[in-house]
Amino acid sequence: MKPRTCGLLAIAAFAFAGLLGSTQCFAQNAYIANFTSNTVSVIATTTNAVCATIPVGSGPQGVGVSPDGSKVYVTNVGDSTVSVIATAANTVIATIPVGTGPQSAAVTPDGSKVYVTNGGNDATNSPNTVSVIDTTTNAVSATIPVGSVPQGVAVSPDGSKVYVANLNSDTVSVIDTATNLVTATIDVPGSPIGVAVTPDGSKVYVAIGLNSVSVIATATNTVIGQPITVGYVPFGLAVTPDGSKVYVVNQFSGTASVIATATNTVTATIPLNPNGGSEGTGVAVTPDGSNVYVADYGLPTVSVIATATNTVIATIPVGYLPSAFGIFIQPTPSACLTQAGGGGGGGRGGSHPSVVVVWRGVLLPSYVGYLMSTGMSLNQAVVAILTGTAPPPLPPGPVPELDAAYLYATNTALKGLQSIILSRAAPGSAASKQLADDGLKMMEQGLTQVRSLNAQPWKNKE
Numbered sequence: 001m002k003p004r005t006c007g008l009l010a011i012a013a014f015a016f017a018g019l020l021g022s023t024q025c026f027a028q029n030a031y032i033a034n035f036t037s038n039t040v041s042v043i044a045t046t047t048n049a050v051c052a053t054i055p056v057g058s059g060p061q062g063v064g065v066s067p068d069g070s071k072v073y074v075t076n077v078g079d080s081t082v083s084v085i086a087t088a089a090n091t092v093i094a095t096i097p098v099g100t101g102p103q104s105a106a107v108t109p110d111g112s113k114v115y116v117t118n119g120g121n122d123a124t125n126s127p128n129t130v131s132v133i134d135t136t137t138n139a140v141s142a143t144i145p146v147g148s149v150p151q152g153v154a155v156s157p158d159g160s161k162v163y164v165a166n167l168n169s170d171t172v173s174v175i176d177t178a179t180n181l182v183t184a185t186i187d188v189p190g191s192p193i194g195v196a197v198t199p200d201g202s203k204v205y206v207a208i209g210l211n212s213v214s215v216i217a218t219a220t221n222t223v224i225g226q227p228i229t230v231g232y233v234p235f236g237l238a239v240t241p242d243g244s245k246v247y248v249v250n251q252f253s254g255t256a257s258v259i260a261t262a263t264n265t266v267t268a269t270i271p272l273n274p275n276g277g278s279e280g281t282g283v284a285v286t287p288d289g290s291n292v293y294v295a296d297y298g299l300p301t302v303s304v305i306a307t308a309t310n311t312v313i314a315t316i317p318v319g320y321l322p323s324a325f326g327i328f329i330q331p332t333p334s335a336c337l338t339q340a341g342g343g344g345g346g347g348r349g350g351s352h353p354s355v356v357v358v359w360r361g362v363l364l365p366s367y368v369g370y371l372m373s374t375g376m377s378l379n380q381a382v383v384a385i386l387t388g389t390a391p392p393p394l395p396p397g398p399v400p401e402l403d404a405a406y407l408y409a410t411n412t413a414l415k416g417l418q419s420i421i422l423s424r425a426a427p428g429s430a431a432s433k434q435l436a437d438d439g440l441k442m443m444e445q446g447l448t449q450v451r452s453l454n455a456q457p458w459k460n461k462e
Contacts, residue, residue, distance in 0.1 A: 188216075301317055
């Protein structure tokens, strides 16, 4: 499906809504960055339908929304830029060069600055830094050195501090927004990815390493208590508006863990997709705290969790490899034009953006497959993705689309292989042994399914 833009077309469609069969809704819209589609899907949270699809830069990943909801900032890993979207018309109004491989973005409460983590490896373009964007000029006003391969970023509720997770340094940098200087560096027990601050500003929750979350007391800038065990490879985190719960998406487990902040214990584990394939990355909570939206990444979907029951109540088709790393839901309602028939997702009927390669006789339709087709080994490809040093996907032409059964089977095999590789990070530990065992089971399950599908003569083999 060709990406659908809003812009002047959307405005004209609204003017002639009766003729075009379109409707307008007001909602806190969710902005989902689709990594391989190079688009942002706009979801109206009142209807859970995609109402716009916006072309942005190469490899969009992180998302930050201004406090008044009028602007959305999207980090484009592939071309080291930030796209600025005006939500009134859902069009890109500026493209800002930043450091190499920007991962995520966070906007200050007064809307004056955007902090962008640069986690790429181009030594000539400010690696291992945070770019500060002045929102009045849409230009970088400062560049702040931090730890190695910065990933997630979050701003304190009073706007005085910025917290940055440094994946390869096992640290969290604390930036004073008044001076744009690092005032503290906090050691954490593992490779941090996502960060989230509680509404009262007293704690920072950090997704750590294989399967845990650490808690930082902001008064002392120290880690408190023991790590909280969650699923494998926790990625994004989001705190509910009342501060009572933290939702953590576990990329390799395909689940979301719910942490009660009063006790710092896991009170629920939510499967994101009953058929598997979800590799959750970004997560955000609606302003009223009723729903949680998770970018499924491994699937072209977004899962919606009802916080009252901690169950998935909707699955929304979007673009390919949805990431949306950051706070991606508007704080206030905004108009969004819903086109008749939907606003464009990522379902069947269009070209498949993945690159298919064969590894030991198995089709792997994935970004990992693309990297392997460029000459990387599987190990190198997974490490490059986990460290944020992988180049953007550049598919060499159209690839026949796999049906859902093939996609699920090959993703299962791939996740098993990734688990085995990741288990080598801490050899000998009980967690690593369990991860390796689970990986072997998943890989064999996926391979068995693919062999079964290949044996069926009516299948369109690629």
